[in-house]
Amino acid sequence: MQLTSPWRADFPGILALAAEGQTYLDSAATSQKPQAVLDALQAYYTGGAANVHRAQHLPGDRATRAFEAVRSQVAGWLNAAGSQEIIFTRGTTEAINLLAYGLENHFQAGDEIVISALEHHANLLPWQQLARRRGLTLVVLPLDEHGQIDLTQARQLIGPRTRLLAVSQLSNVLGAWAPLDELLSLGRQHGALTLVDGAQGAVHQRPDVQALNCDFYVFSAHKLYSAEGCGVLYARSAAAQHLQPWQFGGEMVLDCDYQQARFRPLPLGFEAGTPAIGSVLALGAALDYLSCLDPVAVSTHEQALHDALLAGLTQIHGLRLLGSPQLALASFTVDGVHGSDLAHLLSEQGVCVRTGHHCAMPLLKQLGLSGATRVSLGLYNDGGDLQRLFTALDQALELLR
Amino acid sequence: MSLPAAAMQAREAFTACAGWEQRARLLMQWGERLEPLQEAERNEHNRVQGCESLVWLVADQRTPAMAFRATSDARLLRGLLAVLLVRVNGLSAAELATLDLPAWFNELGLGRQLSPSRSNGLNAVLQRMIALAD
Numbered sequence: 001m002q003l004t005s006p007w008r009a010d011f012p013g014i015l016a017l018a019a020e021g022q023t024y025l026d027s028a029a030t031s032q033k034p035q036a037v038l039d040a041l042q043a044y045y046t047g048g049a050a051n052v053h054r055a056q057h058l059p060g061d062r063a064t065r066a067f068e069a070v071r072s073q074v075a076g077w078l079n080a081a082g083s084q085e086i087i088f089t090r091g092t093t094e095a096i097n098l099l100a101y102g103l104e105n106h107f108q109a110g111d112e113i114v115i116s117a118l119e120h121h122a123n124l125l126p127w128q129q130l131a132r133r134r135g136l137t138l139v140v141l142p143l144d145e146h147g148q149i150d151l152t153q154a155r156q157l158i159g160p161r162t163r164l165l166a167v168s169q170l171s172n173v174l175g176a177w178a179p180l181d182e183l184l185s186l187g188r189q190h191g192a193l194t195l196v197d198g199a200q201g202a203v204h205q206r207p208d209v210q211a212l213n214c215d216f217y218v219f220s221a222h223k224l225y226s227a228e229g230c231g232v233l234y235a236r237s238a239a240a241q242h243l244q245p246w247q248f249g250g251e252m253v254l255d256c257d258y259q260q261a262r263f264r265p266l267p268l269g270f271e272a273g274t275p276a277i278g279s280v281l282a283l284g285a286a287l288d289y290l291s292c293l294d295p296v297a298v299s300t301h302e303q304a305l306h307d308a309l310l311a312g313l314t315q316i317h318g319l320r321l322l323g324s325p326q327l328a329l330a331s332f333t334v335d336g337v338h339g340s341d342l343a344h345l346l347s348e349q350g351v352c353v354r355t356g357h358h359c360a361m362p363l364l365k366q367l368g369l370s371g372a373t374r375v376s377l378g379l380y381n382d383g384g385d386l387q388r389l390f391t392a393l394d395q396a397l398e399l400l401r
Numbered sequence: 402m403s404l405p406a407a408a409m410q411a412r413e414a415f416t417a418c419a420g421w422e423q424r425a426r427l428l429m430q431w432g433e434r435l436e437p438l439q440e441a442e443r444n445e446h447n448r449v450q451g452c453e454s455l456v457w458l459v460a461d462q463r464t465p466a467m468a469f470r471a472t473s474d475a476r477l478l479r480g481l482l483a484v485l486l487v488r489v490n491g492l493s494a495a496e497l498a499t500l501d502l503p504a505w506f507n508e509l510g511l512g513r514q515l516s517p518s519r520s521n522g523l524n525a526v527l528q529r530m531i532a533l534a535d
Contacts (some may be wrong), residue, residue: 340454340475344514348421356453371453399425400476 003383028376040285100126147323169201175325215239428480452522
């Protein structure tokens with residue numbers, strides 16, 4: 001297989017794992033980091049750390065400027081209207097929890113929150129629990145036989161009672177883009193707020209929040225070739241007015257007395273406590289790195305890898321794909337083979353894939369499965385990685401059958 | 402304390418394995434030797450929570466020595482349960498509580514199967530055994 005990644009050498013982690021005999025095909029869980037990101041982390045800590053938005057001293061000033069520069073950079077990368085629309089969180093999960101608490105007073109008993117059947121637990125549980133707290137109805141958009149959100153049924157289910165529509169852009173199990181244009185426009189027609197979970201999507205296509213025309217967009221830095229502990233919530237200014245602070249403490253306060261307080265406006269009013277400064281700076285470096293890559297070359301490579309992945313998998317007797325994966329990943333089961341046995345034997349051969357419910361238990365239950373094996377790709381993977389996967393799969397299945 | 406005969410046999414067989422394939426074949430063979438559980442014993446009560454695979458554990462006897470039976474729907478896990486049971490069955494509850502099981506699995510070349518990131522649930526099985534022994 002002549003599929004080489006020109007970016008592989010930029011990622012010390014993938015090279016180290018390869019040298020250790022490990023084939024990393026679990027990037028949908030977390031990604032390896034480019035040298036530029038490691039350098040940014042190193043530079044911040046070795047250059048002298050300081051807290052942001054607090055002190056007047058030089059390192060504090062320097063850290064604050066660098067931190068705020070990343071906010072502007074993220075705003076630019078997402079094509080947001082301005083950096084005040086960018087809130088740093090600990091990750092996608094926290095960003096969605098922020099919304100579920102911050103919007104709580106926006107809902108009244110009987111209102112409906114609409115999600116889809118393929119959501120990651122992160123975009124299900126915060127809404128499920130909010131619905132339970134406030135007597136709301138959680139409406140789940142069903143999937144069609146291809147694993148796509150069924151638009152005919154969505155047209156029936158998204159209606160005047162819908163106050164919020166929250167859907168993921170790219171499924172972490174099915175590897176397919178959601179029909180966001182149609183869905184979000186249905187939501188808007190009925191005056192609902194709209195949230196796009198971009199945890200997987202942001203990694204494989206640069207998001208444009210104005211083109212998407214959503215109110216909120218969330219993603220995690222660690223999946224986007226950067227460090228853990230940093231996520232982004234884009235909140236369109238008009239929609240952000242509905243948000244109320246949810247975590248309290250630190251510099252999110254404007255004026256504080258013993259019995260009452262007033263809070264800062266967006267975005268700082270939503271960043272209680274010391275943020276993950278190093279990780280935010282690393283995200284800036286990751287976006288710089290990604291912005292220097294030829295987007296056409298990256299997407300061509302990712303598509304070629306995915307095509308080769310599907311071509312290899314579909315040749316395996318008894319292998320069933322979940323849905324119709326388009327990009328980034330593919331999940332599957334093999335007839336008569338327990339996923340745990342396959343996972344055991346693949347890991348024995350140094351192939352790093354994930355087996356289980358992928359934080360989407362209701363989806364797997366609906367598909368009648370207790371688990372599935374997922375292979376997921378990063379821009380550093382190459383044809384050799386896939387060849388090692390296929391060889392390991394053949395060997396494992398020969399043993400098990 | 403000397404090892405039970407079946408444990409000695411397991412140690413002999415697994416330490417002789419040349420590579421992962423042989424070890425996997427051996428695990429599957431050992432899995433076939435598990436004393437079966439009745440259909441009725443594969444119930445929610447006997448199910449070990451915390452495993453992604455289905456695992457059932459039954460304690461037949463607690464004194465003077467522990468006697469467990471266990472099984473799973475996954476083949477390699479059945480093998481792991483088999484080498485666990487040969488080490489554990491026949492111990493007193495006090496001996497079980499202080500047994501260094503990671504050392505046992507390491508001896509067999511199966512140490513990684515006990516690591517905390519494994520979702521096979523072997524650790525959950527151990528915890529359940531200790532709870533049942535109490």
